[in-house]
Amino acid sequence: xxxxxxxxxxxxxxxxxxxPSVSGVKELHASLVAHLTPESKVLLNASHLRRVDAAVLxxxxxxxxxxxTFDVTxxxxxxxxxxxLVGLDKPVEAPPGGAARLPTSxxxxxxx
Numbered sequence: 702x703x704x705x706x707x708x709x710x711x712x713x714x715x716x717x718x719x720x721p722s723v724s725g726v727k728e729l730h731a732s733l734v735a736h737l738t739p740e741s742k743v744l745l746n747a748s749h750l751r752r753v754d755a756a757v758l759x760x761x762x763x764x765x766x767x768x769x770t771f772d773v774t775x776x777x778x779x780x781x782x783x784x785x786l787v788g789l790d791k792p793v794e795a796p797p798g799g800a801a802r803l804p805t806s807x808x809x810x811x812x813x
Contacts, residue, residue: 702750702757704732712742713768718749721757730760741768748775753783765793 702721707714713736721729737743743764761784765771772792773784784790 702729704729706732706736712744713737714744714746714774717745717747720752721750721754723754723756726756726760729757733760733764737764737768739767739769742770743768743772745771745773746775747773747780748777750777750780753780758783758787762787762789765789770794
């Protein structure tokens with residue numbers, strides 16, 4: 702799986718390609734922690750994502766709860782189906798009072 706992160710017009714554009722797996726989630730998490738803040742407005746392009754596993758879906762869910770806005774601009778059929786199951790198939794905005802906390806690498810490591 703590859704991740705490309707671009708910043709454009711106050712938005713963070715995440716492009717995911719390939720086949721994600723549990724083994725790649727740690728690296729994906731580290732990249733996201735380095736580039737996202739609670740004020741981030743995230744657009745996800747995952748039109749070339751060929752498969753989605755639970756670990757990646759959990760991480761995307763955590764990102765959606767952490768940032769100000771999260772929207773999927775392009776999606777593969779596999780990701781579309783998975784996002785519908787967890788309620789991320791529509792744009793997500795941070796709740797009143799702020800966003801959730803994206804676990805740091807240390808917290809994520811202890812949970813693994």
